[in-house]
Amino acid sequence: MARQNDTAEIADMISRCALADRAAFRTLYQRTSAKLFGVVLRILRNRAEAEEAIQEVYIKIWQRADRYVPGQYSPISWLVAIARNHALDMVRARRPAGDDLDAAMEIPDAAPDPERMTESSEDGARIEACLGQLEADRADAVRGAYLDGYSYEELAERFAVPINTMRTWLRRSLIRLRECLTA
Known part of the structure; x- marks a missing residue:
């Protein structure tokens, strides 16, 4: 109910x-x-740029509030759409124009080689196996937090537990995962 009130x-x-x-x-x-x-x-992956961008985002929000x-x-x-679009515009703006195709041919392929892909799939399988050893709700909470980007509050609401309980779930689950992966 509090979420609807916040909205x-x-x-x-x-x-x-x-x-x-x-x-x-x-x-x-x-x-x-x-x-x-x-x-x-x-999106920007740079704290300084993000701090500057967030100020510009709120200027846009102030100027466009009548459009909501x-x-x-x-x-x-x-x-979020305003923030996301602004950040994407910044990413696009910092990309150089792609006029020189010869220079592009010299750029190494960033795709992983077959050995790297095998290692990655083995690591993924080990992580999934270790997640399988956790209780189902704990594993879902870990996936939600670290793969889907949900906040503690969002996860606590989703699993109907207090926020401190969610923090404890995640902390203990990560400890168990680390122990499983290093075993």
Whole structure:
């Protein structure tokens, strides 16, 4: 229920930003900047660039708040789309123009060689085998956190457990995985 409440509050803050309400904008920033920073950082893979980008993202949010239509999209999805698109634009902008095809032919193939692929598939099989030794909900939580990028809060809500319990699950599961992989 709290999640639906949060969604309504964030939608309201965006609407108030469209009316140039600086207090609402400040609150919106405080409530959503960590999530949007994570999205931007994941795309840019550079903390300094991500810090600069997140400021530009919030400028866009302030300028485009009047374009948000409540009910058409979830407010978080709308905010994430702005952040994601801005970060992707930055990635595209830093790519050099591909005019020289001869230079492109000299770039080594980044694809793994057959030996590397075999090692990788063996590692993946070992990890899956070790995950199989965990309780099903613990293994799903580990996959959710480390493969799908869910936060502790999202996982705690998904598995209907307190957030500290989720942290404990993940910490203990990682210890068991490490022990299994080093055995």
